[in-house]
Amino acid sequence: MNAKKLMGFAAFLLVVFVFVPMFISATGRWDFYYTLTSVALLSVGAAGVWLTFYIGRINIGQGAYALVGGYVSTILVTQAGVSFWLTLPLAGLFCAFISVLIGFPILRLRGVYFAMVTLVLTEVARLSALALPITNGAKGITSIPQPGELSLFGLTIIPAFGSLSNPRVGFYVMAVVLMIITYLVLWRIVNSRLGHLCRSLQQNEELSASIGVNTAYLRLLAYAISSFFGGIAGAMFASIAQSIYPSSFVVADSVNFMLYCFLGGLGYVFGPMLGTLLLYFGWDLLSIAKEYQLLIYSGVMILLMLVLPNGVLSLLDKKESRA
Amino acid sequence: MTPILQIKNITKRYGGLTAVNDVSFDVNKGEILSVIGPNGAGKSTLFKLISSFVPATSGEVLFNGTRISSLAPHKVAQMGVVRTFQETTIFRSMTVRENIIVSHHLRSKASLFGFFIGTKQAKEDEAAFAASADNIVDFLGLQAIRNELASNLPQGHLRALGMAIGLATDPKVILLDEPFAGMNHDETMKMVNLVRRLRDERGVTVLLVEHDMPAVMKISDRIVCINFGQKIAEGTPKEIRENDKVIEAYLGSEDAAIGM
Ligand SMILES: Nc1ncnc2c1ncn2[C@@H]1O[C@H](COP(=O)(O)OP(=O)(O)OP(=O)(O)O)[C@@H](O)[C@H]1O
Numbered sequence: 214m215n216a217k218k219l220m221g222f223a224a225f226l227l228v229v230f231v232f233v234p235m236f237i238s239a240t241g242r243w244d245f246y247y248t249l250t251s252v253a254l255l256s257v258g259a260a261g262v263w264l265t266f267y268i269g270r271i272n273i274g275q276g277a278y279a280l281v282g283g284y285v286s287t288i289l290v291t292q293a294g295v296s297f298w299l300t301l302p303l304a305g306l307f308c309a310f311i312s313v314l315i316g317f318p319i320l321r322l323r324g325v326y327f328a329m330v331t332l333v334l335t336e337v338a339r340l341s342a343l344a345l346p347i348t349n350g351a352k353g354i355t356s357i358p359q360p361g362e363l364s365l366f367g368l369t370i371i372p373a374f375g376s377l378s379n380p381r382v383g384f385y386v387m388a389v390v391l392m393i394i395t396y397l398v399l400w401r402i403v404n405s406r407l408g409h410l411c412r413s414l415q416q417n418e419e420l421s422a423s424i425g426v427n428t429a430y431l432r433l434l435a436y437a438i439s440s441f442f443g444g445i446a447g448a449m450f451a452s453i454a455q456s457i458y459p460s461s462f463v464v465a466d467s468v469n470f471m472l473y474c475f476l477g478g479l480g481y482v483f484g485p486m487l488g489t490l491l492l493y494f495g496w497d498l499l500s501i502a503k504e505y506q507l508l509i510y511s512g513v514m515i516l517l518m519l520v521l522p523n524g525v526l527s528l529l530d531k532k533e534s535r536a
Numbered sequence: 537m538t539p540i541l542q543i544k545n546i547t548k549r550y551g552g553l554t555a556v557n558d559v560s561f562d563v564n565k566g567e568i569l570s571v572i573g574p575n576g577a578g579k580s581t582l583f584k585l586i587s588s589f590v591p592a593t594s595g596e597v598l599f600n601g602t603r604i605s606s607l608a609p610h611k612v613a614q615m616g617v618v619r620t621f622q623e624t625t626i627f628r629s630m631t632v633r634e635n636i637i638v639s640h641h642l643r644s645k646a647s648l649f650g651f652f653i654g655t656k657q658a659k660e661d662e663a664a665f666a667a668s669a670d671n672i673v674d675f676l677g678l679q680a681i682r683n684e685l686a687s688n689l690p691q692g693h694l695r696a697l698g699m700a701i702g703l704a705t706d707p708k709v710i711l712l713d714e715p716f717a718g719m720n721h722d723e724t725m726k727m728v729n730l731v732r733r734l735r736d737e738r739g740v741t742v743l744l745v746e747h748d749m750p751a752v753m754k755i756s757d758r759i760v761c762i763n764f765g766q767k768i769a770e771g772t773p774k775e776i777r778e779n780d781k782v783i784e785a786y787l788g789s790e791d792a793a794i795g796m
């Protein structure tokens with residue numbers, strides 16, 4: 214069982230770090246690097262949303278944390294000269310911190326009530342970014358310097374991006390590494406007691422309290438981790454785009470994060486990753502359909518949800534039970 | 537010796553309705569005490585008050601002399617006062633064994649972070665939970681269904697699982713809300729036996745609400761009867777059986793088939 218998992222992990226590494234670059238240089242589709250980088254980062258945000266689903270809350274507010282994370286990192290880099298690599302965890306922690314303040318009152322809400330409030334959060338974040346002096350309003354912050362060198366004890370771990378001959382590959386590698394770390398963390402959470410307690414919360418909050426689980430604390434913890442993921446995803450997005458605007462993450466992005474989870478499957482740790490890949494790529498590929506892009510896209514989405522209500526990954530389950 | 541639980545003048549009002557009205561009684565350590573009363577008398581509400589799932593309008597509950605009535609429910613569970621629910625309450629999409637293992641939460645020595653990184657303590661905890669879960673499975677005779685999904689279980693097994701979940705927390709006092717509901721005679725007698733063994737072998741003090749009078753009479757050391765939220769009688773099964781107020785309460789209600 215464990216050997217099988219290691220093999221799967223090795224195969225995954227082989228695909229993302231060897232096959233994908235080979236495919237791209239063979240076909241000359243260098244733009245795929247940009248697409249895949251976006252997929253990787255969006256799936257980091259989606260991992261957070263998935264975790265809130267895991268405690269039984271519909272989170273349509275991840276865009277807010279991505280936006281806040283983006284601004285925190287950008288402002289620290291441009292105004293305080295902090296290394297991007299340090300701002301990355303700081304952006305995550307800042308988001309986790311405000312998510313605790315926000316989550317404290319709203320996590321008591323359930324179902325659509327929680328969902329509606331989180332939906333509003335993204336809009337609040339956008340309006341704040343427009344209004345606050347430090348975010349530079351609608352003009353946003355542009356010309357953000359690329360990430361510098363990251364070294365530990367004089368050892369270069371990551372070279373400065375400006376010095377790379379092909380920063381696109383650099384960003385891709387960086388985003389994929391971040392995604393891998395995120396999903397390893399998520400996988401570990403789900404398979405440890407923390408995840409078991411989250412499941413108990415999702416299935417029956419009252420019973421969970423009656424077996425002694427501090428449900429309020431656990432909800433906050435899960436939401437803070439979720440928002441941490443949103444924050445680091447946003448921070449890296451801003452850095453790659455070298456710019457951030459109040460409209461960098463809007464309500465539609467928050468909704469998409471949620472859809473990635475739905476599509477991939479709420480019962481599978483790697484669901485949001487696959488969901489992000491399929492939806493983002495699917496949307497890109499459908500651009501050949503021009504004005505019908507949205508129509509086909511929505512149609513396929515509805516169909517998928519009807520046919521596979523438990524997400525694309527539930528296909529694997531069916532095969533297993535048949536065998 | 538102070539009683540393990542002291543219920544003091546506890547009252548719960550829902551708007552104009554007084555669900556529990558100035559009820560007081562003590563529960564001694566190692567006792568099996570039943571709370572009876574017609575439908576809507578306030579029995580479940582009383583249990584919710586004791587386990588602190590709903591705040592009392594007035595009055596208090598003491599556990600070993602410490603006030604527990606304003607604590608959060610998980611804190612009360614932490615202290616060792618654990619309730620099971622009248623509605624079958626289980627974690628639906630977990631197996632029987634998973635239900636029981638997850639309910640060992642209070643026995644964790646490792647922190648959540650310790651579990652996350654997989655410390656030695658965490659591994660020991662998990663092993664201990666698994667062993668104890670198997671123990672509880674054996675105790676309740678659930679071996680045959682241990683790997684069944686909880687949502688697939690029939691009513692009788694759900695009741696047993698509800699009790700298993702309660703037991704997993706290692707309670708000092710367990711509140712069982714209608715543990716025999718939906719069971720036939722044989723199943724009930726088995727369950728009566730288990731509740732006894734719970735007290736005899738594990739030293740758990742048992743408080744239970746039940747409509748099945750023969751079972752109540754058989755199992756209880758003492759009985760408290762409430763009607764319209766008020767305590768109308770308290771005593772041994774024999775005293776309760778002969779109490780005029782109790783007979784009247786039952787005859788005056790739909791629930792006349794008291795079977796005493
Ligand atoms: N949350 C609530 N809001 C308003 N009224 C309530 C609430 N919970 C219970 N009640 C009322 O309080 C009274 C007592 O209810 P309770 O559930 O405690 O009765 P019970 O003795 O457990 O009855 P049963 O034997 O049918 O389970 C009932 O009249 C009920 O309608």
Ligand SMILES: [Mg+2]
Nearest residue numbers: 579580581622
């Ligand atoms: Mg009741």
